[in-house]
Amino acid sequence: MDPHDEPGAPGPRPVNPLEQALHAARALVLADLAAREVAEADVVSLVEESVTHRRWWVEQWPDGAGFLPGLVAQDVQDALLERYGRWPLCPVCGTGDPHALDVEPELGPDPHWVCHKAGVRVAAVGALDGATPS
Numbered sequence: 438m439d440p441h442d443e444p445g446a447p448g449p450r451p452v453n454p455l456e457q458a459l460h461a462a463r464a465l466v467l468a469d470l471a472a473r474e475v476a477e478a479d480v481v482s483l484v485e486e487s488v489t490h491r492r493w494w495v496e497q498w499p500d501g502a503g504f505l506p507g508l509v510a511q512d513v514q515d516a517l518l519e520r521y522g523r524w525p526l527c528p529v530c531g532t533g534d535p536h537a538l539d540v541e542p543e544l545g546p547d548p549h550w551v552c553h554k555a556g557v558r559v560a561a562v563g564a565l566d567g568a569t570p571s
């Protein structure tokens with residue numbers, strides 16, 4: 438962002454806090470998809486579908502803007518489960534059945550990927566790339 442921009446000055450892109458929140462949520466989920474090497478074109482379109490849906494949602498409830506990363510992550514997770522399978526696979530548990538991480542809180546700020554089997558927080562949504570596979 439250009440620090441010389443005056444607040445309220447007309448620009449090519451009007452700054453809408455909800456659009457910023459949606460953009461941030463989209464970027465975080467795309468980063469997690471890329472971290473697990475599933476950021477293919479059709480997967481990106483799943484993210485876009487979620488963002489479109491959540492744009493409507495957050496317009497009804499602007500106070501929920503901080504919940505968008507967790508919600509978009511869960512939307513994409515659900516869509517992937519139908520089309521591709523579990524995502525993101527747990528990098529913590531080395532044994533047993535492969536299982537997906539869950540977003541916690543489901544509806545709240547500062548969402549994290551957690552493994553309920555091991556009972557650990559693996560990474561913040563958007564930070565899966567830094568999570569070390571065991």
Ligand SMILES: [Zn+2]
Nearest residue numbers: 527530552554
């Ligand atoms: Zn696990």
